[in-house]
Amino acid sequence: MAYERSSLRYAHTNGFTSLTFTEDDESIITCGSDGDIRVWRGIDDDDPSSTCLGEFVMCIAHSGKRLLASTDRNTVQAYTYPELDSDGTLMRFTAPVTCLRVHDKYIAAGSDDTNIKVLKSDDSKSELHLQGHSGPLLGLDICNKGELLASISGDGHLKIWNLDQSGAEVKSIAGLPKTNSFENAEHFGTPCFEPQSSKSLAYVHGKEVIVLNTDTWEVKFTLSDERNKGEYTCCRFSKDGQFLAAGTTKGEISVFDFLRKQPLKTEAPSSECQSITSISWNAAGTELAYCDVTGQLGTLFRTKAGNGAVFADGEAEEVDFGDIEFNNDDNDDLASGLGANDENGGDDDDDGISIERLKNQVMRKTGGFAEETDDNTRDSLPKSIHSDIEPQPLVKTFKQQPAFQPGATPTHLEHRYLVWNDVGIVTAHTEGADGSLDVEFHDASVHHSLHIPNYSNHNMASLSTSVLALSAENATKLVCIALAASGNKEWSVTFPDCESTEALVATNKLVGVVTSMQFLRLFTVMGTQREIISIPGPVLALAGHEDRIMVVYHSAPPGTLQQHLSAMLIQTSGMQLRTQHLALPLTPERRLTWLGFSDCGSPVFADSMGLLQLYSLKSQCWYPICDTLKQSQSVSNNYFIIAVSERSQIIQAVLCRGSSYPMTNPRPMTQELTLQLPVCDIEVEKSELEDALVRASIMNMEHADKTIKETAIKLFALACRSEVEMRAKELIETIACPELLLLAVKYATKLGRIHLSDRLSELMPQLEEQNQRERQELQEFEQYNNVTLSPVMRVQSPSFNNSSSFGNRIAPKAMELTHARRASLKRFAMSNSPITFGKKSALLNATERNTTPTPTPTNTETIESQENIPDKSAEKLDTNNDEIKEVTRTPLNAVNPFAAKRKHSEIDSANKGGVLINGGKLKITKK
Numbered sequence: 062m063a064y065e066r067s068s069l070r071y072a073h074t075n076g077f078t079s080l081t082f083t084e085d086d087e088s089i090i091t092c093g094s095d096g097d098i099r100v101w102r103g104i105d106d107d108d109p110s111s112t113c114l115g116e117f118v119m120c121i122a123h124s125g126k127r128l129l130a131s132t133d134r135n136t137v138q139a140y141t142y143p144e145l146d147s148d149g150t151l152m153r154f155t156a157p158v159t160c161l162r163v164h165d166k167y168i169a170a171g172s173d174d175t176n177i178k179v180l181k182s183d184d185s186k187s188e189l190h191l192q193g194h195s196g197p198l199l200g201l202d203i204c205n206k207g208e209l210l211a212s213i214s215g216d217g218h219l220k221i222w223n224l225d226q227s228g229a230e231v232k233s234i235a236g237l238p239k240t241n242s243f244e245n246a247e248h249f250g251t252p253c254f255e256p257q258s259s260k261s262l263a264y265v266h267g268k269e270v271i272v273l274n275t276d277t278w279e280v281k282f283t284l285s286d287e288r289n290k291g292e293y294t295c296c297r298f299s300k301d302g303q304f305l306a307a308g309t310t311k312g313e314i315s316v317f318d319f320l321r322k323q324p325l326k327t328e329a330p331s332s333e334c335q336s337i338t339s340i341s342w343n344a345a346g347t348e349l350a351y352c353d354v355t356g357q358l359g360t361l362f363r364t365k366a367g368n369g370a371v372f373a374d375g376e377a378e379e380v381d382f383g384d385i386e387f388n389n390d391d392n393d394d395l396a397s398g399l400g401a402n403d404e405n406g407g408d409d410d411d412d413g414i415s416i417e418r419l420k421n422q423v424m425r426k427t428g429g430f431a432e433e434t435d436d437n438t439r440d441s442l443p444k445s446i447h448s449d450i451e452p453q454p455l456v457k458t459f460k461q462q463p464a465f466q467p468g469a470t471p472t473h474l475e476h477r478y479l480v481w482n483d484v485g486i487v488t489a490h491t492e493g494a495d496g497s498l499d500v501e502f503h504d505a506s507v508h509h510s511l512h513i514p515n516y517s518n519h520n521m522a523s524l525s526t527s528v529l530a531l532s533a534e535n536a537t538k539l540v541c542i543a544l545a546a547s548g549n550k551e552w553s554v555t556f557p558d559c560e561s562t563e564a565l566v567a568t569n570k571l572v573g574v575v576t577s578m579q580f581l582r583l584f585t586v587m588g589t590q591r592e593i594i595s596i597p598g599p600v601l602a603l604a605g606h607e608d609r610i611m612v613v614y615h616s617a618p619p620g621t622l623q624q625h626l627s628a629m630l631i632q633t634s635g636m637q638l639r640t641q642h643l644a645l646p647l648t649p650e651r652r653l654t655w656l657g658f659s660d661c662g663s664p665v666f667a668d669s670m671g672l673l674q675l676y677s678l679k680s681q682c683w684y685p686i687c688d689t690l691k692q693s694q695s696v697s698n699n700y701f702i703i704a705v706s707e708r709s710q711i712i713q714a715v716l717c718r719g720s721s722y723p724m725t726n727p728r729p730m731t732q733e734l735t736l737q738l739p740v741c742d743i744e745v746e747k748s749e750l751e752d753a754l755v756r757a758s759i760m761n762m763e764h765a766d767k768t769i770k771e772t773a774i775k776l777f778a779l780a781c782r783s784e785v786e787m788r789a790k791e792l793i794e795t796i797a798c799p800e801l802l803l804l805a806v807k808y809a810t811k812l813g814r815i816h817l818s819d820r821l822s823e824l825m826p827q828l829e830e831q832n833q834r835e836r837q838e839l840q841e842f843e844q845y846n847n848v849t850l851s852p853v854m855r856v857q858s859p860s861f862n863n864s865s866s867f868g869n870r871i872a873p874k875a876m877e878l879t880h881a882r883r884a885s886l887k888r889f890a891m892s893n894s895p896i897t898f899g900k901k902s903a904l905l906n907a908t909e910r911n912t913t914p915t916p917t918p919t920n921t922e923t924i925e926s927q928e929n930i931p932d933k934s935a936e937k938l939d940t941n942n943d944e945i946k947e948v949t950r951t952p953l954n955a956v957n958p959f960a961a962k963r964k965h966s967e968i969d970s971a972n973k974g975g976v977l978i979n980g981g982k983l984k985i986t987k988k
Contacts, residue, residue, distance in 0.1 A: 063364055070169055074094050075692055078352035078357075079093075079338065085109035094725070103727040115134065123163075129163065131158030131170070137168075137170050152188070158174050162202055162886045165182065167181060171199075175697065177201065179191065179210065191222050200212070200295070203254070206259055207224065209223055209224065213237060218715045219233070243722065249295055256302045262275050263284075265294065291309030291313055299349075306342070312336065335353040373721060396558065464602065466521055466602070467521075467603075468480045473521055476490050479498070484524050487499070487524055488501075502531060507544070508544045508545075517538070518533055520801070523605075525605075527570070527586045530572050534562065558578070564601075568608070580596070591633070596629070598616050601615060611628055614626070615627075628644065634879075654702075657705065660677075670688075672685055673688075686736050686760075687737055689712070701810065711734065713733060749774070770798070777789050777793065786817045797835075799825065
């Protein structure tokens, strides 16, 4: 028993395609992404009837004289059959319906919004809601008795529901492939109950078909076919439950004898057949129809074994050659087990196919014949005709992503966006042979809207405030329209040697094109050719900002779980050019979906799971800055990225419900998402402050210096309140900002944490030394990379500022003491032991001494008395009791009058002096 394939027929456009047999087996009904329903009288029907039901039809089900279909209105519509007149709306969802099943008692439907709704066939008003999945529904089935419903979702779970108990969940099995939308799914699972007794439930996983016992929900057995190269995508029982068919991602179809648990021989697919999306059996079980992801329709029909038939493993032993009449020579050789000479099978004029000749050739190559024997029976024949050489294991690799345009929607759409960015929108409309392009600008002052006839069939575009660049895939011509030019605005170039366009980008200063020769051709806005650069791999995407262009390409073939992507960051300056090679940290099992620059010129990319990562030119590292899926209320929703702003810390995006791309009509509204790093315990106040601190330090945000200081002092206060002084000290030491250090010392003193205040005071010399070193490293970095960092990028430490103003910042003006302050100091001096001053201030470096004026008789008299640590020159006391020396103050003592350690022993043994306050002057006298 074997199954042969028919020729493939074009049924629908590319995309998910579904089908079903009518109950009388007279017709095959198909639906697809083009929104049409086609009725085929057979695979050879050259003129199937076609009816358009909407923009797309995801699934259909036939029951008697009614046809149920899911349309683009997110509903399940009923139609009369075969007239296909509307017969009402059965169910409504918030996303497209992805799977549909009709039973004698129930009608069940699953949607991309993770919900399942079940209607009773005799009562359409009683609707049962099944909620529990967190991903789009991929497939469902109802058992023969109508008691159980099985569903598989994109969250990787198979769930069993009891319909007799109001949809109670019976069993949940995890471990299946996950996906965030039905459109991106490759494995649909398609659970199916055995149609006769419903004692078994089958679903596909990897290269196996898993069969469960519906009584215990344990695995009965698994079915697999070693001849298949792809993974199973869907499966379906025949109506009598004797056979089970399963399709793969390579277009292969396995037919299993369910009772014998063995695969039957099926014809291999043609090169045109792609991943199987749906399978349906006829009522007799002699034929099955299938559709693939490219919209093609095909059938498999059962044939009887005859000459030339090859069977699956294990069936060769059951072949009976007794009824086959061989010629005398071949029959003698067959009985003797020889047949190794060429005379028996060497007749080239024989038009028939000799099984014996093929058998002899195979056995000679593999050495399968045994020694000569006198046994003239079939038992002397070898049992296996297969070679002992084991095939090399095939390693499945991740699918290499083709080149795409960031901000564009798929090319198969009739109305699509060629580009949607922060400048404007370019929309392409395909109407028959002719088409048009609409160009709209967000800011009308940049340029007025344009309507351009698309005679050249442009399907690639890039828009900036200076130029509109147009081209097409596999086209050898580039057309640009200079928006700010006067006179002739349009210019075009033709590539030599039949080079074709692979990727396109336009900025305010440059136009870049990557061709099929892996050349990056750079032009000015007005068409002057600048450079021709070779790209070391197949291009994936292009992005640009001002005088920078970023090229992402495949640096190596894909691995088992991810692609290997690299990038070239190119910056032009006059006629010179600088290039930096980067490795793109794409998360495993994800694809690149968007590439661009922030408003400050930092490269940014997004993957298929909504994770945005930003490259810091200062630290030369990639940072994950936002996970857009965590800001969505449903896993089936996606965000279409428009622009990223570092200054305002927002992402402009379009919410796509149940899809990956926005619709052209009606045009959706853009939303603003806040940037948020994937920090641990984001709900905690400490993590929120840490997120704000890190973002302010690595990005060019507005008021970054102020944000860093405010956030850091909040973290410092939080650590002090949590009794973690070492973490507070570590934070100040890490940020290394003298101004922040002064605030921390003041705050610690206010809280009465004298020991923490003293330890912080000792950090000033280290900070000064570190700032000097960082200032030198920054200058070397700018000279080496020819990059001048903006003041906003230098907020991590004051060393990024000019050294001329640095001393003024860390040595503020001495504050004048009020009468209340003087009284408090006087009370403190009279109620405590005398204060000993160190012999040298470790907190005053060379920079401060240069910027702080030296005490003179003139300025000494004008300085208000304050407790301070004197300079070495002011430290020497006069031997005469009448002589008084003024002391120079430091910034630390202006904030913290308790910075120096006070010990009675030091006062008595060393200075033997005291503190006198007279007339508002703080003076040191010798007893």
